[in-house]
Every structure is written in structure tokens, then in C-alpha cells.
Amino acid sequence: MKNSEIWVAFYTILVREIRRFTRIWPQTLLPPAITMTLYFAIFGNLIGDRIGEMGGFSYMQYIVPGLIMMSVITNSYSNVSSSFFSAKFQHSVQELLVSPTPNWVILMGYTLGGVARGLCVGLIVTVLSLFFTHLALESLFLTVLVVCLTAVMFSLGGFVNAIYARNFDDVSIVPTFILTPLTYLGGVFYSIDLLPDFWQSVSLLNPVLYMVNAFRYGILGVSDINVYWALVIVCVFIVVLFGFGLRLLNQGKGIRS
Amino acid sequence: MTYAIEISDLKKRYASGFEALKGIDLKVEKGDFFALLGPNGAGKSTTIGILCSLVNKTSGSVSIFGTDIDDNFALAKKYLGVVPQEFNFNVFETVFNVVVTQAGFYGISRSVAEERAEKYLKQLDLWEKRNDQSRMLSGGMKRRLMIARALIHEPEVLILDEPTAGVDIELRRSMWEFIKKLNEQGTTIILTTHYLEEAEQLCRNIAIINAGEIVENTSIKALLKTxxxxxxxxxxxxxxxxxxxxxxxxxxxxxxxxxxxxxxxxxxxxxxxxxxxxxxxxxxxxxxxxxxxxxxxxxxxxxx
The missing domain is CATH 3.30.70.1560 (Alpha-L RNA-binding motif)
Structure with a gap:
């Protein structure tokens, strides 16, 4: 395919993905808005007032970056995993497989679709948070960089999940039993400085901790870990997941007999 | 001579150990109306699956208009349009979007895709339904939608895998008239069907596959003479x-x-x-x- 044709194919996949999640907005955009509003109201306002400051900020301000990141992670992941698995389930993925679209374009199209939903939800949650607290912005560049890289990483993770999934249970197992615990234990609601040494060391094995803290640093200027180290980890994960996803596509794992 | 399709010693063994194809050879001439017949499980769909990259071959070679799929599958795929047995479009998309989106996967610009979508949807009597969700169509309309989608990149070869299964007689006849016209305009047609009178009336050449082997490959006339x-x-x-x-x-x-x-x-x-x-x-x-x-x-x- 010529470069211009590749661009058209990529754009087609991306637009289709964005059209999908905006068409079903009551399933994709509304739930995180409601859930996060409840988090802000209950954890931020009601309970947060009794907790006091954390990292030099009110508890509400402290958890907002983590909750935004949590929304981005879960939505970018689930967008790709559910969309690609549905395409497999309906066999509509064959439309792409019979076409000359290169596999790396398919992977990028779906990934960017997931990123689009993650960022869209992240923006909605950010706007909602402003009704509960005000947010300073330490570094716009770092904030945008971290949120984009994180959305890319989890979109790729969702793609790999969808490739391996054989039924709808397989699509929900990873988010329920792996992603959610990692996110809740990834410093969204607390600083790991509050943990005993052993659990601090265990927490450092959680990749989500790095992303949440890097994002929090971009907004508040505080972090439990080295931000540059966090960026390196995210980039490594992206490279590994992209390579792995592409290999699975080239092999036809789960999509070709 | 460059053939539309040239298959040599094609083998397929599935992970279960089932040998679906045992080294078949097949040549389809440009502009032919070719029937690939066989009982259920004979290997027809596996052969078609390999041609359009839905099935990985175990060994052998496949060329489409002289392009080996191992060398440049992307180019080979551009020659092919496929109408599979099962409905495999996104049922939540509109009829128009199903066709235009498929064009995008072939790198065709939106403006060209929209023109072609109008042309083929009108030819297949689906234009009035263009804004309906595809899941709302009747079975016959869904079949025609798959034909319109397969033609959107104007392929040289159109593969129809049991396209008239479950289609009423009137619609079946109008579908064949449409396909015959395409063939007359130069498109090579490869057809699998269980309606043998269709193959006899429409096709010039035929291959019969059974248990993963080609048991007959000749012209319909020559076959009937036997x-x-x-x-x-x-x-x-x-x-x-x-x-x-x-x-x-x-x-x-x-x-x-x-x-x-x-x-x-x-x-x-x-x-x-x-x-x-x-x-x-x-x-x-x-x-x-x-x-x-x-x-x-x-x-x-x-x-x-």
C-alpha cells in the first residue's frame, strides 16, 4: 500500500473506533462520569475533610490526579479489549483481515481509538473535579505526556487481552482481577510513604504506581517516585506490548485458523 | 500465461490434526466463471480462507494475478473481493458506513468511496436502506450488502462462498443476473454452491473437491460429456x-x-x-x- 493509502486505512479504523464509543456514550462516557463524581463527593468531600492534608495538599486535591488516571487506564483498556473482541465475536474483524491494511496499522488504529476514549473520559473527569476543588498545574507538558503514554500502554494491553480472549468472561477477567487491584493499590488514594517499608517495596513493583505518581507530579508537583524513571517504565511497556501485539497479529493468534 | 488464481500443492493441517487440504493444484483463468464444488467439510472454505488470508496455509503456494501471497499478500489482497458464507459486517453500522468503511481499509479516499457506495448500493437495490442499521436488513438484503462491500474496491476476482444459501428464488435469480454482468465486464468469478443447477447454468469451468483433494477439474461441458x-x-x-x-x-x-x-x-x-x-x-x-x-x-x- 502507498503511504497515502495507509493513512486512509489508519484514519478509517480510528474514526470507526471513535464513532463506536461516542455512539454508545451511555455505556462508555456516562458511567465513569457518575462513578468519579461519587468518588469526589464521598472520598474527597465527606471522608477527605476528616483525613486532612496529604503531601501538602487537601485530600481531595491529592486524589484527583489519581482518579483521573484511574479513569484513563480503565477506559482506554476496556475500549480496545471490548471493541476488538466484539469484532472477533461478530467476525467483522474479517473485513480488516481480507484487506491489504498492514497489521501495524490495525494495531495503531485500535490503540489510538482506545487512547481517544481514555483522554475523552479523562477530560470529563477533570472538568467534574473542578466542581469539587481547584487544581494547580505544575507542568502541562509532563501531565499531557504521562496521560497520553499511559493511555497508549493500556490500550495496547487491552488489545493483547482481546486477542487471547475466547469469550466475554475473558475480556472482563483482567480488568477485574488484575487492573482494578493494581490501580487501587497504585497510590490513587494514598502516598506509599504511609506504608511500612516492606509494603513500600512491594508497591514499587506495581507499574500503575509510577503512572499515577508521574501524573500527580505533573499537576501538583509531588510524587512518591522518580518521574523520569516512571516515563522510562511506561515507554518500555509500550515497546514490549506493541511488539507483542504485532507478533500476535502477524501469527493470526485467535483470528486466523 | 498469468492466471487469476494459481494454487500449487496447497496443504492445510489444522491444530486438531485434521488434514483439510492434501496438496491441491488449481488454476483459474482470467475472466472465468469458475465453480468450486464439494460436499460439506471437503475443503472449499479452507481453500477460500487461505486465498483471502483468513486461514494460514501449512505449505504450498498461492498466486493471485501472478503475485505470490508469501511475497506480497497486500498486493494480492487488492485483487480479491470476498463474499463469505456468514454475515460478517458490523451489525450496528449503517448500510452506507459498512461499505464506505470497507473502502477505507483498501486506502480508497472518502469521496471516491461514497461515489462507489452509491453506485453499488443502487445496483443492488439497497440505496433506500443506506441509513438503516445493517442488522435491520432482511437475509437477502444482507447478502446483497456483502456483495456491495466486496465490490467497493473493484476487485479483479470475486469469490462467492455459497452466496445464495437461504435466499428466495426471485432474489437468487436477480443476484445471478448481477454476477453474470460483472463476469461479462471482465471480473473473474469463483463460486461455491450447493445448488448444482446454478453451477451448471453459470460456470464455464469447475473443480470438485472431496476430502481435501481435487477429484475433477475441467470445463462444465467436458464434464457433462462424461x-x-x-x-x-x-x-x-x-x-x-x-x-x-x-x-x-x-x-x-x-x-x-x-x-x-x-x-x-x-x-x-x-x-x-x-x-x-x-x-x-x-x-x-x-x-x-x-x-x-x-x-x-x-x-x-x-x-x-
Whole structure:
């Protein structure tokens, strides 16, 4: 395919993905808005007032970056995993497989679709948070960089999940039993400085901790870990997941007999 | 000579160990209307799956318009349009979007895609339904949508995998008229079907596949010439007298003696049948083959 044709194919996949999640907005955009509003109201306002400051900020301000990141992670992941698995389930993925679209374009199209939903939800949650607290912005560049890289990483993770999934249970197992615990234990609601040494060391094995803290640093200027180290980890994960996803596509794992 | 499709020693063994293709060779000429027939599980869909990259081959080579799929599958895919057995479009998309989106996967710009979508949806009587969700279409409309989608990049070869399964007679005929016109305009057509009279009427060349092997690959005319025996049913205007016989023919008379089933061996003249009936003042009201001629050969070849 010529470069211009590749661009058209990529754009087609991306637009289709964005059209999908905006068409079903009551399933994709509304739930995180409601859930996060409840988090802000209950954890931020009601309970947060009794907790006091954390990292030099009110508890509400402290958890907002983590909750935004949590929304981005879960939505970018689930967008790709559910969309690609549905395409497999309906066999509509064959439309792409019979076409000359290169596999790396398919992977990028779906990934960017997931990123689009993650960022869209992240923006909605950010706007909602402003009704509960005000947010300073330490570094716009770092904030945008971290949120984009994180959305890319989890979109790729969702793609790999969808490739391996054989039924709808397989699509929900990873988010329920792996992603959610990692996110809740990834410093969204607390600083790991509050943990005993052993659990601090265990927490450092959680990749989500790095992303949440890097994002929090971009907004508040505080972090439990080295931000540059966090960026390196995210980039490594992206490279590994992209390579792995592409290999699975080239092999036809789960999509070709 | 460059063939539209050239398959050489193609083998496919699935992970379960099932050997779906045992080294088939097949050539389809440019502009041909080609039938690939075989019983269920014979290997037809596996062959088509390999051609359009839905199935990974185990070994062998496949070329589409001279392009080996191992060398440049992307180019080879551009030549192909596929209408699979199962409905495989996104059921939540509109009819128009299903077709235009497919064009995008081939790198066709939106403006060109929209023009072509209008052309093919109109030709296939789907234009009025363009804004409906595709899941709302009837079975026949869904089949036509898959044809429109397969044509959107104007392929050189159109593969139709049992496209008329479950389609009513009127629609089936209009579909074939459309496909025949495409073929006349130069598109190579490869068809699999269980309706053998369709293959006999439409196709010029044929391959019969059974248990992963090609058991016959020739022209329809040449194949029909090999038919040694045909069975005709004759409806009569009066009952045959008791004990009537037709020397030289194997005959079965119906219970009410008003119709005959006659086996005619190659070389025998059916005029003798008419003469014998005329001698006893009985007229033949109608005459037909007991079964489709190709069907008789097909059954014979499959049974080995």
C-alpha cells in the first residue's frame, strides 16, 4: 500500500473506533462520569475533610490526579479489549483481515481509538473535579505526556487481552482481577510513604504506581517516585506490548485458523 | 500465461490434526466463471480462507494475478473481493458506513468511496436502506450488502462462498443476473454452491473437491460429456396398457401408469421412446431430467 493509502486505512479504523464509543456514550462516557463524581463527593468531600492534608495538599486535591488516571487506564483498556473482541465475536474483524491494511496499522488504529476514549473520559473527569476543588498545574507538558503514554500502554494491553480472549468472561477477567487491584493499590488514594517499608517495596513493583505518581507530579508537583524513571517504565511497556501485539497479529493468534 | 488464481500443492493441517487440504493444484483463468464444488467439510472454505488470508496455509503456494501471497499478500489482497458464507459486517453500522468503511481499509479516499457506495448500493437495490442499521436488513438484503462491500474496491476476482444459501428464488435469480454482468465486464468469478443447477447454468469451468483433494477439474461441458446415463421422467396424457414394455431401455412405470421413468444410456436415441408411445396413441405431455445432470456426476465422483 502507498503511504497515502495507509493513512486512509489508519484514519478509517480510528474514526470507526471513535464513532463506536461516542455512539454508545451511555455505556462508555456516562458511567465513569457518575462513578468519579461519587468518588469526589464521598472520598474527597465527606471522608477527605476528616483525613486532612496529604503531601501538602487537601485530600481531595491529592486524589484527583489519581482518579483521573484511574479513569484513563480503565477506559482506554476496556475500549480496545471490548471493541476488538466484539469484532472477533461478530467476525467483522474479517473485513480488516481480507484487506491489504498492514497489521501495524490495525494495531495503531485500535490503540489510538482506545487512547481517544481514555483522554475523552479523562477530560470529563477533570472538568467534574473542578466542581469539587481547584487544581494547580505544575507542568502541562509532563501531565499531557504521562496521560497520553499511559493511555497508549493500556490500550495496547487491552488489545493483547482481546486477542487471547475466547469469550466475554475473558475480556472482563483482567480488568477485574488484575487492573482494578493494581490501580487501587497504585497510590490513587494514598502516598506509599504511609506504608511500612516492606509494603513500600512491594508497591514499587506495581507499574500503575509510577503512572499515577508521574501524573500527580505533573499537576501538583509531588510524587512518591522518580518521574523520569516512571516515563522510562511506561515507554518500555509500550515497546514490549506493541511488539507483542504485532507478533500476535502477524501469527493470526485467535483470528486466523 | 498469468492466471487469476494459481494454487500449487496447497496443504492445510489444522491444530486438531485434521488434514483439510492434501496438496491441491488449481488454476483459474482470467475472466472465468469458475465453480468450486464439494460436499460439506471437503475443503472449499479452507481453500477460500487461505486465498483471502483468513486461514494460514501449512505449505504450498498461492498466486493471485501472478503475485505470490508469501511475497506480497497486500498486493494480492487488492485483487480479491470476498463474499463469505456468514454475515460478517458490523451489525450496528449503517448500510452506507459498512461499505464506505470497507473502502477505507483498501486506502480508497472518502469521496471516491461514497461515489462507489452509491453506485453499488443502487445496483443492488439497497440505496433506500443506506441509513438503516445493517442488522435491520432482511437475509437477502444482507447478502446483497456483502456483495456491495466486496465490490467497493473493484476487485479483479470475486469469490462467492455459497452466496445464495437461504435466499428466495426471485432474489437468487436477480443476484445471478448481477454476477453474470460483472463476469461479462471482465471480473473473474469463483463460486461455491450447493445448488448444482446454478453451477451448471453459470460456470464455464469447475473443480470438485472431496476430502481435501481435487477429484475433477475441467470445463462444465467436458464434464457433462462424461455422463454415460441420464434418467428422464415423461408425463403422459393417458395410462399405459398393462404389460407394456420398451425394449432396450430400463423403464419404471408410476402406480397410476401415467408417467414413465426411463434410463437412457449414452448413444441411445430418445426418439425410440416417443415412437413406442406414439404406436399405442399416447402423447408425452412433459419431459424432464430426474435429477440435475451435474448432480448425477457430482454424486458419482464424490462416492468415488
Amino acid at each position: 455422463l454415460n446415463q441420464e434418467t428422464f421422467i415423461l408425463d403422459l396424457d393417458a395410462s399405459l396398457p398393462a404389460g407394456w414394455s420398451l425394449p432396450g431401455f430400463s423403464v419404471q412405470v408410476s402406480k397410476d401408469a401415467s408417467s414413465l421413468e426411463v434410463e437412457v444410456i449414452k448413444g441411445q436415441s430418445i426418439n425410440a421412446i416417443f415412437k413406442a408411445l406414439d404406436d399405442i396413441s399416447i402423447n408425452v405431455v412433459s419431459m424432464r431430467n430426474k435429477s440435475n445432470r451435474l448432480e448425477e456426476l457430482f454424486v458419482k465422483l464424490i462416492k468415488g
